[in-house]
Amino acid sequence: MNPMNGRCAVEVQAVHKHFGRVHALRGLSLQIERGTTYGLLGPNGAGKTTLIRVIMGLIAPDSGETHVLGHRMPDKDVMAHTGYMTQRVALYEDLTVYQNVQFFAVMAGLAHDRRAIEEAVALVDLSARMDSRVRELSGGMQRRVSLACALVHRPQVVMLDEPTVGVDPQLRVQFWDHFRRLNQEGVTLIVSSHVMDEAERCDRLGFIRHGVLLAEGSAAELLQRAGTETLEQAFLHYAEQGPAA
Amino acid sequence: MSTQRILNLARRVIQQLLADRRTLALILLVPLVVLSVAGVLVRMEPTAVQLAVVLEDTGAALPIGGGGTVNLGQRLTDSLSGLGENLQLDVLDAAAAEARLEDGDLDAIITLPGDFSARALQQRELNISITYEGSNPAIARVLDTLLTRAAVQTLASLSLVSSESAPPVHIDATYRYGGAEFDQLDHLAPAFIGLFVFMFVFILTSVAFLRERVAGTLERLQATPIRQIEIIIGYMLGFALFALAQALIILTFTIFGLQVHYVGSLAVVFVVELLLALMAVNLGVFFSTFARNEFQVVQFIPLVVVTQVFLSGALWAIEDMPGWLQPVAWLMPLTHANYALRDVMIKGSDLIAVGPYVLVLIGITVGLVLIAAQTIKRQTLA
Structure with a gap:
């Protein structure tokens, strides 16, 4: 496949998803441009993770469709060009840092490229713990390994589900610096968070609640339209107004 | 020592068990299933x-x-x-x-x-x-x-x-086969050689796969280009290696340690052991989807392993079982493996002679691979 297909990195069109009686996504649509960082903001249970899983092709929507890099999901070939950092740590605890990163690198088609693995581990500042077992690492370190696994194969689109939870402030700054560099290389990032202060680092934000996109725009636009001083207040403003037309 | 703390803890354990309906159901039902099979077999008339x-x-x-x-x-x-x-x-x-x-x-x-x-x-x-x-x-x-x-x-x-x-x-x-020096152990050993490989691979896979799901690594794996069937085959490959190593140790111990008599071809024994291991991997993947934690997985052992041992013809001859139970016994992979291994080890049968058993085992294996791949797929789309 040609990863440069399509104008948008991600296109979600009128996606509905039910889990039993729970209507998790209610006709949600959004577009994400290449080389940008899109922030999905909303309280727990708003449908952020479900949306990410639909975009990744991990769950099939009841109706509507999703395109990533111009290809309709789910598409296993596209998955070689996407990276996914799950909300949970999701690593093999008995294996070392190197073994974990290597495992996901090889899965994405990067056959035993030691340098790529070492770079990914260096990026998350864990070169010294390369041969430590994951179970021996602190929670924050484990999240860093998880990020390295999501980035090691240099994906075009990266989903980061709450990437900075449990990461100390200094490293959080490093993470965001790196995310910026990735954007400059044309990599598209989707970051979900319920922490509003991270949101202003994103190029565009989508406020999600009850499976609906409440409002969309840059942080400045959203503040201006709502006439509030903080994104938190803005979110409450849009939530009262109901879904955008 | 605080009675209050102890009782509080005991209450929490009971609450957890009560909240876990599946484990509760398994604790109560599995012994009934196993015992009813054992009951039928033990009351059977001795061999004619x-x-x-x-x-x-x-x-x-x-x-x-x-x-x-x-x-x-x-x-x-x-x-x-x-x-x-x-x-x-x-x-x-x-x-x-x-x-x-x-x-x-x-x-x-x-x-x-x-x-x-x-x-x-x-x-x-x-x-x-x-x-x-x-x-x-x-x-x-x-x-x-x-x-x-x-x-x-x-x-x-x-x-x-x-x-x-x-x-x-x-x-x-x-x-004609064996001899006066053959005893009950010679009769049972082939069945147990098969059983151990089957049981351990089943336990290992079901727990490993459960962890994969619980830790979220399965979801992460499914976000990579790997396909369901590749995951299954990868698991089978990995565990087959362990199973064959285990078979080698078990066989060595049985023949040299326990002095069990043995006349057949080692290669055929390994073919049967390999098939048993592959089936156990797929059953493990399949059953792990019905469990949410290790406790629940362990509950499947008596159901999958013990019942099969009882019905495999190792302890009680299948011909003596009641008519309705015989087809059930012949559905069990371990039954075919047991007969094949016994023919090889006691009668010295070759691969062609035990061919029908081996073909059935291959058929069951293929069926289980398809079922296991489907169970992974269903999880993705759930």
């Missing part, structure tokens, strides 16, 4: 011995009194037939008896030659030659007792032996 008599005895003149002839072979056959339901006796010619023994339909052949009566009267004792099929040593013991009883009856009817003296009966036993 399939015996053929090749009756060539032409009889002989009685030495005492004035003439008259007697056919001791016929009398012995009649005594044997009168011994009860445990003995299924057919009088056959030598060729037919040999053919049925070869097919596995017979447990033993007693050959009574033309001069049987003559020699018995001359030597004042009975010399009986018997050929055992030999793969089940328990049958030799049963028949030995029955035959001695019948011989004593026969002699008593002739007043050739006084009630005080020991019956002059000599049984000359030969074994």
